Structures are given as structure tokens and as C-alpha cells.
Amino acid sequence: MEDGMIIELFYKRSEDAIYELDAKYGKLCRSIAFNILNDIHDVEESVNDGYLGAWNSIPPATPNPLQAYICKIVRNTSLNLYHKKSAVNRNSNFDIAMDELDFQLSSPNLVESEVQVKELSRMIQGFLDNQKKENRVVFMLRYAFCYSYSQIAKKTGISEKNVSVILTRLRRDLKQHLTEKGYYYE
Amino acid sequence: MNKKKFSDAMSEIDDKYYVEASEYLSKGSNINWVKFAAAVAVLAIVVFATFKLFPQKPSGDNITELPKGSTTTVEKPIDTKPIDTKPIDTKTVDTKPAGKYSNVLPSEPITLPEAPIQNPLPKITYRDFKNNGMGLGPGGLMAYDASELVNSNPWNKDMVIDILPVYKAPYIKGGETKPTKDELEYMRILLLKTAKSLGVDLEKVTITDDVPSEEQKAAIIKKVFDKNPVPEDYFDPAELRIDTNEFLIKVSSDFRVFIDFKKNMKLPDDYKYRENAGYDDAVKIAEYLKSKYNELLGFKDTKISVESKGYNIYLEKSYRILIYESLPLDVDTIVSYNLRQALFSLDYEDGTLSAIFIENINPTQKVGDYPIITIDRATELFKEGKFISASVSKVPDWDTVKKIELIYLKVPGQDYILPYYEFTVQGGSEPVYKDLLAFPSCYVPAIEPEFIEEMEPLKGNFNR
Numbered sequence: 133m134e135d136g137m138i139i140e141l142f143y144k145r146s147e148d149a150i151y152e153l154d155a156k157y158g159k160l161c162r163s164i165a166f167n168i169l170n171d172i173h174d175v176e177e178s179v180n181d182g183y184l185g186a187w188n189s190i191p192p193a194t195p196n197p198l199q200a201y202i203c204k205i206v207r208n209t210s211l212n213l214y215h216k217k218s219a220v221n222r223n224s225n226f227d228i229a230m231d232e233l234d235f236q237l238s239s240p241n242l243v244e245s246e247v248q249v250k251e252l253s254r255m256i257q258g259f260l261d262n263q264k265k266e267n268r269v270v271f272m273l274r275y276a277f278c279y280s281y282s283q284i285a286k287k288t289g290i291s292e293k294n295v296s297v298i299l300t301r302l303r304r305d306l307k308q309h310l311t312e313k314g315y316y317y318e
Numbered sequence: 319m320n321k322k323k324f325s326d327a328m329s330e331i332d333d334k335y336y337v338e339a340s341e342y343l344s345k346g347s348n349i350n351w352v353k354f355a356a357a358v359a360v361l362a363i364v365v366f367a368t369f370k371l372f373p374q375k376p377s378g379d380n381i382t383e384l385p386k387g388s389t390t391t392v393e394k395p396i397d398t399k400p401i402d403t404k405p406i407d408t409k410t411v412d413t414k415p416a417g418k419y420s421n422v423l424p425s426e427p428i429t430l431p432e433a434p435i436q437n438p439l440p441k442i443t444y445r446d447f448k449n450n451g452m453g454l455g456p457g458g459l460m461a462y463d464a465s466e467l468v469n470s471n472p473w474n475k476d477m478v479i480d481i482l483p484v485y486k487a488p489y490i491k492g493g494e495t496k497p498t499k500d501e502l503e504y505m506r507i508l509l510l511k512t513a514k515s516l517g518v519d520l521e522k523v524t525i526t527d528d529v530p531s532e533e534q535k536a537a538i539i540k541k542v543f544d545k546n547p548v549p550e551d552y553f554d555p556a557e558l559r560i561d562t563n564e565f566l567i568k569v570s571s572d573f574r575v576f577i578d579f580k581k582n583m584k585l586p587d588d589y590k591y592r593e594n595a596g597y598d599d600a601v602k603i604a605e606y607l608k609s610k611y612n613e614l615l616g617f618k619d620t621k622i623s624v625e626s627k628g629y630n631i632y633l634e635k636s637y638r639i640l641i642y643e644s645l646p647l648d649v650d651t652i653v654s655y656n657l658r659q660a661l662f663s664l665d666y667e668d669g670t671l672s673a674i675f676i677e678n679i680n681p682t683q684k685v686g687d688y689p690i691i692t693i694d695r696a697t698e699l700f701k702e703g704k705f706i707s708a709s710v711s712k713v714p715d716w717d718t719v720k721k722i723e724l725i726y727l728k729v730p731g732q733d734y735i736l737p738y739y740e741f742t743v744q745g746g747s748e749p750v751y752k753d754l755l756a757f758p759s760c761y762v763p764a765i766e767p768e769f770i771e772e773m774e775p776l777k778g779n780f781n782r
Contacts, residue, residue: 133576133578133673134578134663134672134673136663136664136665136672136673137578137663137672137673137675140638140661140663140675141661141675143627143638144638144640144659144661145725145727145728145729146677146728147487147728147729147731147732148574148675148728160340184447184731187447188447188708188709191458191459191460191627191628192458192459192460192628192629192756194627194636197333197337199336199337199340200333200334200336200337200340201333203336203340204329204333204336207329208329211325211329215322226325230321230324230325249323249326249327249330250327250330252323252324252327253326253327253328253330253331256327256328256331257331257332257335260331260335265338268335268338268339269338269339269342272335272336272338272339273339273342275324275328276328276331276335276336276339277339277340287342288342
């Protein structure tokens with residue numbers, strides 16, 4: 133079912149919207165959630181939370197594209213669930229991916245955490261805009277969707293070794309980019 | 319902190335990066351996910367989702383008998399005959415069976431058995447769906463003024479409505495409710511009739527279903543059930559399909575029909591539908607679609623409803639177009655408007671028709687006809703805070719109530735589809751976005767309280 137129709141169902145207060153959303157993007161959502169949570173039962177909980185979040189936010193939200201919207205929501209619900217349980221269990225792709233980013237982030241001029249995040253987000257976007265598509269995709273698959281190197285290799289057709297090289301360069305360049313913007317310190 | 323900050327920032331970045339990357343995820347092999355999700359993705363995902371989103375299956379086991387002596391005080395005898403059991407009028411088409419299902423329309427119409435009369439009426443349950451402030455919830459819209467929130471709900475406060483039917487909430491494909499043999503046959507005929515109305519040559523089509531392949535079944539059994547017994551009907555079909563060059567037509571176990579136009583249908587040049595199309599433009603298109611698809615729907619007295627969808631964050635206003643059947647009795651018309659609509663999906667980009675979604679009612683899922691409270695009684699309950707809402711937790715001031723309607727609400731996680739009085743309120747005097755005000759909704763169950771019981775709220779939360 134096309135996205136517009138699914139949105140219509142959300143607007144129509146129809147639970148069919150959830151089923152259609154699941155039919156179209158459930159696999160993708162579970163894939164993202166699993167990379168973060170590494171537990172099938174937690175995956176279901178976080179994906180369902182994501183669906184309920186979508187159901188309660190549409191309307192008035194009219195997300196376009198819907199795919200990115202639900203990906204983001206499920207990523208957030210998965211991370212929230214992960215952080216709740218992270219004291220007990222630290223073995224997901226999320227940990228491994230984030231551990232690669234060993235540099236410190238700081239912005240002494242910005243106090244509010246939310247503002248810091250928005251500012252950092254803007255800087256990352258600026259960084260990504262200057263990358264070629266292949267690099268952007270590899271970066272996103274690793275640090276947004278938390279895919280392993282081998283998973284990225286299979287999805288993109290790039291060898292695992294090259295994925296590793298690309299990510300190493302991207303991290304180095306991002307570090308430099310953030311340094312230039314005053315957002316990094318050792 | 320740094321990792322969390324970086325992760326939060328990744329959540330904030332523009333959708334375009336997610337889209338670009340996720341396009342790769344829908345291509346090629348399916349990585350780790352396949353290792354466990356081959357089992358889950360086809361059917362079990364929805365079962366799990368059902369357990370989570372729908373904590374209680376609406377089986378007969380969950381229906382609570384009223385205590386003795388607490389019988390209803392309904393003065394008017396309740397006619398429990400399902401109002402929507404329409405025989406499918408068919409005539410024989412001389413075609414050869416193809417594939418697993420016959421594509422021959424039977425010469426005699428079939429009718430589904432009516433739901434058994436339950437006396438006393440079973441108690442109905444409902445659940446709140448609070449969401450910790452995320453979004454306005456269903457029915458909630460943003461607009462500059464409440465007068466913009468239009469629709470063509472046939473209900474009005476002067477109607478005398480004593481009873482309305484309540485249905486068990488359907489569980490769609492992959493869920494727990496599988497169609498019976500009769501229901502599957504009804505689905506097949508509905509599918510063929512729909513295809514025929516669209517001009518599809520039935521001799522050249524094959525009906526397929528959503529039953530997984532033997533390989534998928536084996537994976538599901540291994541991963542989901544391990545050594546536990548597999549329910550007998552677990553792999554029974556819950557959806558039938560006809561796939562042609564022009565359409566994908568699907569009928570699900572709750573008899574809803576989905577028609578997907580593989581190539582969007584262009585509207586005549588006179589009909590313009592874009593973002594910011596005016597109400598009159600939308601009405602004109604609705605009238606056109608009504609005339610074009612009335613035969614498909616089989617409605618005798620067809621009405622259109624052009625409904626506000628409010629504004630999106632780009633301040634673009636849009637409308638939803640649907641049609642329904644007006645019937646001699648107000649009760650039937652209310653049910654028809656709410657549960658037997660045909661919804662048209664129009665593509666804003668080029669003003670084309672991309673899909674039609676036709677709701678239907680399975681009469682076997684009817685629980686009974688329940689006495690309805692008056693709007694005055696509903697107002698009292700609203701003022702007592704006895705409503706459910708995604709975003710309104712405190713009782714709003716009465717002068718913020720902008721609209722009251724009687725509607726059916728198909729809410730995820732509810733065990734029943736029942737009527738509610740919807741109170742649309744203005745959520746504060748300050749705009750929530752640009753100059754747009756928020757108009758969330760509060761829902762008071764319209765069933766007499768003695769027949770209804772509020773359950774624990776849905777567990778799912780967003781950004782908890």
C-alpha cells in the first residue's frame with residue numbers, strides 16, 4: 133500500500149493503518165530495532181511502541197516520507213528501551229558502533245542539552261552533505277541503523293574491508309569537521 | 319553522554335539521509351535479520367504485535383457476563399439481527415477454475431450466519447491510549463479555527479438513537495482470527511465481484527492468498543514454535559488477492575477491500591487536486607468519484623463526505639474524500655458512514671487516484687445492539703473526566719469544546735469497535751505551530767455505562 137493511503141488510514145482513525153504500516157515497513161523497523169537491542173522480544177516491544185507513537189502523532193503529523201518517519205521513531209523507541217536495559221546488557225551493534233566514536237563532544241557555549249543536540253545534528257548534516265552518496269549511506273547504516281560491517285557490505289556491495297576503510301576515514305574527517313566547528317576536544 | 323548526544327543528534331538529522339540509506343535496506347540480501355526474522359516477518363510478527371498492542375484477544379473468554387439482576391433497562395426491544403448482512407448478488411460467470419481458488423462466481427448468493435443473540439448483552443471493554451504528550455492523537459488536528467474542521471457525519475444531535483451495534487475488533491492478516499470456510503468463500507466472491515466491476519477479465523486471473531511457502535512455514539515453525547505445537551489454523555489464509563497489470567486487489571478477513579492502482583488513474587482535466595485545493599474542488603472530485611465507482615460499491619443512495627485533514631507543518635491544507643451509503647434508518651446510516659466507507663487516496667503531487675479502500679462489516683463479529691446514552695449524559699461524563707484521549711489528561715474547560723459528534727472509533731489495541739461521543743476541544747489559546755491552533759479530541763463511550771468497563775490503558779509508550 134502506498135504511503136499516502138496509509139496516512140489516510142491514520143487520519144481516518146483506522147487501526148488498519150497499523151497493519152498496513154507493519155506490512156510495508158515492519159521488516160525494516162525490526163531490522164533497525166534488532167541492531168540496537170539484540171533481543172527479539174525487546175524488538176517487538178520497541179516496534180510496537182513505535183507504531184503507537186506513529187498512531188498518536190498522525191494526525192496532525194503528515195510525514196512525508198513515511199519510511200524515514202517510522203524509522204526514526206522506531207530507532208528512538210529502541211534506544212529508549214536499550215538505555216533502560218543497558219546496565220544489564222551491553223552487546224548490541226549500537227554499543228559497538230558508538231564505541232568507535234571515541235572522541236569527546238563538547239560545546240561550551242551551549243548549555244541546553246537539546247540545543248546542543250540540534251547544533252550537533254546540523255553539523256553532522258553539513259558533514260554528510262559534503263560526502264559522496266556511497267559514504268553517506270555507509271555512515272548512516274553504521275551510526276543511525278547500527279548495522280555491522282558485514283551487514284553493510286552485503287547491503288551495499290562494498291567489501292567488508294572497504295567498509296572498514298570508509299568508516300575509518302569518515303570518523304577521522306568528522307572529527308576534523310567538528311573540531312573546525314568548535315565542537316570537539318580531546 | 320557523548321555517545322548518547324551523538325546518537326540523539328543522529329535521530330535529529332534530516333529525513334533525506336534516512337531515506338537515502340533505507341533505500342539500500344530494501345535491496346539485496348537481508349543480512350542478520352533473516353537469521354531470526356524469516357520466522358517472524360511473515361506471520362508471527364503480527365501475532366507478537368497483537369499480543370503487545372492488543373493485550374486481550376476479543377475471544378468469547380473475555381466477555382464478562384453481567385451479574386444476575388443487573389439486566390438492562392432498555393425499554394425498546396433490541397433487534398439483534400445484523401443490519402449489514404447483505405447477500406452478495408452474483409451470477410454465474412462461465413470460467414474455468416484457476417489455481418488454488420476457483421475464479422467462478424456462484425449462481426446463488428451466499429449469506430453469512432448471523433451472530434448468535436446474546437442475552438444478557440455481554441459487557442464491553444475499552445482502553446485509554448494516553449501517549450505522554452506525543453501528538454494530538456486520532457481525530458486531533460491543527461487549524462486556524464475550529465470552523466475549518468468539517469466533515470459530513472450524518473449524525474446530528476436531534477436524531478433519536480436508542481441503540482447502536484458493537485463489533486469485535488477484527489484481527490487482520492497474520493493475526494489470530496482466521497476466516498471460516500464460509501467467510502473465505504465470501505471473501506473470494508467479494509474479490510471476484512470487485513475485479514469484475516473494475517473490468518478485469520475473470521477468465522485471465524488467478525486468486526492467490528497470503529499463506530507462506532513451505533520453506534517459510536518451516537522457518538516459522540522452527541523459530542517461533544520450536545518444539546511446541548503449531549495452532550491448527552496458523553497457516554490458513556487471511557487474505558485473498560488478484561494481481562493484474564492494472565490493479566492489485568486484496569480482500570482481508572474482515573472483508574475490507576483494497577484496490578491499488580498500479581498506474582495512478584488520472585482525473586479529468588477539470589478536476590484539480592493538489593495541496594491547498596479548496597473545499598469546493600474536493601467536493602467536485604468526490605462527486606466525480608462517486609459517479610465513477612458507485613457500481614463497484616453497489617450503493618443505492620450514495621453520499622459524499624469531504625473531511626478536513628487540517629494543515630501539515632508546511633501550512634498546506636487538505637481534505638479526505640470518502641463516500642458512504644445513506645440508508646432508511648438513521649442507525650444504519652451511522653454505521654454505514656463509520657464502518658462501510660469507501661476512501662479514495664489521491665496523490666497530491668499530480669492529483670491522480672492511487673488507491674481505493676473499502677471498509678466492510680463482518681456480521682458474525684457483531685456482539686449486539688447496545689443502548690446509547692444521550693448527548694446530555696455524554697456531556698456530564700465528559701465533565702467528570704470520563705473520557706479517553708491521546709493528549710488530553712485534564713478535564714478541559716467547557717468553553718474550549720468546539721464540536722461534538724457521534725462516531726465509531728477503530729483504535730489499535732481495543733477489543734471492540736464501539737460508538738463514542740467525540741468532543742473536539744481547543745488545546746489552549748496559544749498557537750502550537752505558526753498560527754495554527756491544536757484541536758485534540760476526547761472520546762466518551764456512547765454505550766450505557768452499565769454495559770461498559772474501562773480496562774488498563776494500552777502499554778505502549780513513545781519516548782518514555
